[in-house]
Amino acid sequence: xxxxxxxxxxxxxxxxxxxxxxxxxxxxxxxxxxxxxxxxxxxxxxxxxxxxxxxxxxxxxxxxxxxxxxxxxxxxxxxxxxxxxxxxxxxxxxxxxxxxxxxxxxxxxxxxxxxxxxxxxxxxxxxxxxxxxxxxxxxxxxxxxxxxxxxxxxxxxxxxxxxxxxxxxxxxxxxxxxxxxxxxxxxxxxxxxxxxxxxxxxxxxxxxxxxxxxx
Amino acid sequence: xxxxxxxxxxxxxxxxxxxxxxxxxxxxxxxxxxxxxxxxxxxxxxxxxxxxxxxxxxxxxxxxxxxxxxxxxxxxxxxxxxxxxxxxxxxxxxxxxxxxxxxxxxxxxxxxxxxxxxxxxxxxxxxxxxxxxxxxxxxxxxxxxxxxxxxxxxxxxxxxxxxxxxxxxxxxxxxxxxxxxxxxxxxxxxxxxxxxxxxxxxxxxxxxxxxxxxx
DNA sequence: GCTTGTGAAATCTTTCACAGCA
DNA sequence: TGCTGTGAAAGATTTCACAAGC
Numbered sequence: 001x002x003x004x005x006x007x008x009x010x011x012x013x014x015x016x017x018x019x020x021x022x023x024x025x026x027x028x029x030x031x032x033x034x035x036x037x038x039x040x041x042x043x044x045x046x047x048x049x050x051x052x053x054x055x056x057x058x059x060x061x062x063x064x065x066x067x068x069x070x071x072x073x074x075x076x077x078x079x080x081x082x083x084x085x086x087x088x089x090x091x092x093x094x095x096x097x098x099x100x101x102x103x104x105x106x107x108x109x110x111x112x113x114x115x116x117x118x119x120x121x122x123x124x125x126x127x128x129x130x131x132x133x134x135x136x137x138x139x140x141x142x143x144x145x146x147x148x149x150x151x152x153x154x155x156x157x158x159x160x161x162x163x164x165x166x167x168x169x170x171x172x173x174x175x176x177x178x179x180x181x182x183x184x185x186x187x188x189x190x191x192x193x194x195x196x197x198x199x200x201x202x203x204x205x206x207x208x209x210x211x212x213x214x215x
Numbered sequence: 216x217x218x219x220x221x222x223x224x225x226x227x228x229x230x231x232x233x234x235x236x237x238x239x240x241x242x243x244x245x246x247x248x249x250x251x252x253x254x255x256x257x258x259x260x261x262x263x264x265x266x267x268x269x270x271x272x273x274x275x276x277x278x279x280x281x282x283x284x285x286x287x288x289x290x291x292x293x294x295x296x297x298x299x300x301x302x303x304x305x306x307x308x309x310x311x312x313x314x315x316x317x318x319x320x321x322x323x324x325x326x327x328x329x330x331x332x333x334x335x336x337x338x339x340x341x342x343x344x345x346x347x348x349x350x351x352x353x354x355x356x357x358x359x360x361x362x363x364x365x366x367x368x369x370x371x372x373x374x375x376x377x378x379x380x381x382x383x384x385x386x387x388x389x390x391x392x393x394x395x396x397x398x399x400x401x402x403x404x405x406x407x408x409x410x411x412x413x414x415x416x417x418x419x420x421x422x423x424x425x426x427x428x429x430x
Numbered sequence: 431g432c433t434t435g436t437g438a439a440a441t442c443t444t445t446c447a448c449a450g451c452a
Numbered sequence: 453t454g455c456t457g458t459g460a461a462a463g464a465t466t467t468c469a470c471a472a473g474c
Contacts, residue, residue, distance in 0.1 A: 010443060012418060016411040024394075033455065040395070045455095046445055053457055061451045061456045078418045086413075093315065097308035103393045103410050148416065172416050174409075178318045179239075180255070190416045192409070195318050196231040198301070201363065201387050201405045203227060203293045225465060248433065260433095261467055268435055276434045277474045 007077070011051045015074050017041050018048070022071050023106075033064040083108045087146040087170075089161050090153035091116040091124070091131045094176055098150060099127035112144045117157065134161070138168040148172045155179035222292070226266045230289050232256050233263070237286050238321075248279040298323045302361040302385075304376050305368035306331040306339070306346045309391055313365060314342035327359040332372065349376070353383040363387045370394035 007015075021040045025032055034052070038045040052058065052065070055077050059065045075081050086109050088095045098104075099111050114126050117134045124131045132140050141149075149170045151158055158177035165173060172188045175181055183189050222230075236255045240247055249267070253260040267273065267280070270292050274280045290296050301319070303310045306329050313319075314326050329341050332349045339346045347355050356364075364385045366376055373392035380388060387403045390396055398404050 008443075013415060016408075016414040019414070020408070020411070021395075035455085044445070046447095047443090049456060050444080050458080057457065059456050062454045063452070064455070078414060080414060080417060084413075084417060093308045093312035097312055098409070100308065101393075101409070104413075107410050107414070109410075109413055148413065174412060174416055178316075180236075188416055188419045190412055192412055193232075193235065194313070194316070194407070195322050195324075196235070197389060197405055197407055198299075198319075198324055198363065199231040199234070199293060199295060199322070200228060201389055201403055202295060202299060204403045223465075250433085259467070261469090262465090264434060265436080265466080272435070274434050275474065276472070277432045279433065 005054055007054045011054055012078075014041070014043065014047075014051055015078055018051070019071065019074050019078075022067055022074075026067050026071060030067060031060075031064045032067055032070075034059070037065070080108060083110055084148055085110055085112040085144065085146045087111075087113040087115070087141055087144075087149045088126075089115045089134070089137070089149060089151050089165070090157070090177075091118075091121045091126050092152060092154075095150075095152035096126045098152065099129065101127075109148075112146055113140050115140070117153075134164075137164055141165070141168045141170065146170065148174065151175045151177050151181070153177055222269045226269055227293070229256070229258065229262075229266055230293055233266070234286065234289050234293075237282055237289075241282050241286060245282060246275075246279040247282055247285075249274070252280070295323060298325055299363055300325055300327045300359065300361045302326075302328040302330070302356055302359075302364045303341075304330045304349070304352070304364060304366050304380070305372070305392075306333075306336045306341050307367060307369075310365075310367035311341045313367065314344065316342075324363075327361055328355050330355070332368075349379075352379055356380070356383045356385065361385065363389065365389045365391065366396070367391045 018037060018041055021037060022032070034045045034048040038048040041048070055073055058070055058073050086104070088099055088111060091114050095114065099114055104111065111127050111129055114129050114131045115134050115137050116122060116131050119133070121131050122133045149165045151161055151173060153161055155178050158175065158179050159181050162173060162175070162181040162183055166183055166187055171186065173183060175189060175191045178193065178195065180191060181189070233252060233256055236252055237247070249260045249263040253263040256263070270288055273285055273288050301324050303314050303326060310329065314329055319326065326342050326344060329344050329346045330349050330352050331337060331346050336346050337348045364380045366373055366388060368376055370393050373390065373394050374396050377388060377390070377396040377398055381398055381402055386401065388398060390404060390406045393408065393410065395406060396404070
């Protein structure tokens with residue numbers, strides 16, 4: 001295979017999962033086999049080897065993969081080596097949960113702004129930032145150089161918020177509002193719907209250990 | 216194809232998405248074509264037809280699918296016709312966000328219990344229930360007949376909580392804690408990791424409109 | 431005429447199995 | 453000897469394209 005190849009989508013969706021397992025192993029062990037990594041990630045060892053082979057030949061036969069080195073390679077290939085600046089729109093419970101979520105800084109995601117339409121919320125502190133009024137969004141986003149926006153507003157507000165974000169130059173949006181938003185083609189959008197998670201869980205009443213997303 | 220067949224996993228993961236689109240259309244239109252449904256769900260029309268064909272032949276040629284009827288059929292096939300009783304463990308911001316999330320009752324998910332280890336939180340009201348102490352978990356779960364548990368605790372507490380839930384007879388667990396928990400084979404587990412969502416979003420800086428989960 | 435339902439083709443993904451190297 | 457890297461086989465999923473039915 002070798003380093004230059006385009007990575008299949010299915011592989012991309014598993015790499016962050018490997019990253020999590022590797023992060024947990026890092027410091028405890030120097031080297032990890034495809035077998036162990038696969039077991040902890042809940043997938044097949046051949047799959048791990050094939051997935052990693054799309055990045056290049058970073059393992060050592062007879063030994064395994066060097067943990068910190070592999071972490072760096074995956075991060076690099078996923079474009080996660082630099083830091084990302086995240087803005088949260090909607091300072092309700094979910095917005096606050098995300099703003100103060102400790103796992104973000106460790107992965108290079110920094111919450112640089114939070115917004116809310118409710119004047120009572122403006123000025124409050126969530127995580128490490130102050131809540132700003134939605135009216136100031138375009139200006140604040142530009143000032144602080146936000147890369148990614150997370151929508152945690154009620155459904156009726158979501159589309160208008162998305163429009164404003166796109167106008168302000170945001171290129172990646174993670175939408176938690178329980179409604180679909182429409183964005184232009186150059187914007188990456190991921191819709192996270194917990195209702196759907198619960199429905200799928202209900203359907204699979206039997207052992208389906210699947211890592212889906214990643215709080 | 217016809218009704219009796221086993222539904223492919225990929226189809227199962229899309230049915231709740233169709234359900235959401237259909238729910239939004241219901242009341243506005245009587246009938247929907249595979250084309251329209253596909254467009255709103257962000258997938259291909261042939262895919263919608265193939266997916267729905269696993270449920271049986273519920274469409275009408277030249278017309279489309281009857282919206283309320285199709286909703287009932289999908290719900291029935293996913294085993295979502297009855298109500299589900301949900302318990303939330305961890306009454307922090309995320310737990311509170313879920314407890315008061317309006318989309319749950321509409322989909323038949325009722326939050327019947329909430330727990331927290333912090334004595335200061337016990338007795339508070341989240342959504343429509345009172346927060347109970349973690350020590351009372353087994354008893355309260357049985358009393359209220361919870362089917363599904365959602366873990367929204369900090370990472371270090373997650374495994375112990377999962378163990379208690381399993382002992383108490385819970386068969387489906389949705390885990391939001393940023394760590395993997397291990398459960399016996401008869402328990403359905405879904406791990407939702409927002410960090411992974413953000414990482415994948417960062418990688419696909421170009422138009423990828425994907426519905427993943429469902430808040 | 432319009433839209434479903436579905437075999438068949440094309441594509442993508444996973445798994446196997448083993449040669450190759452430390 | 454042990455474990456990676458990878459072609460090739462097997463399996464799953466998606467897309468095509470069109471006959472069938474309203």
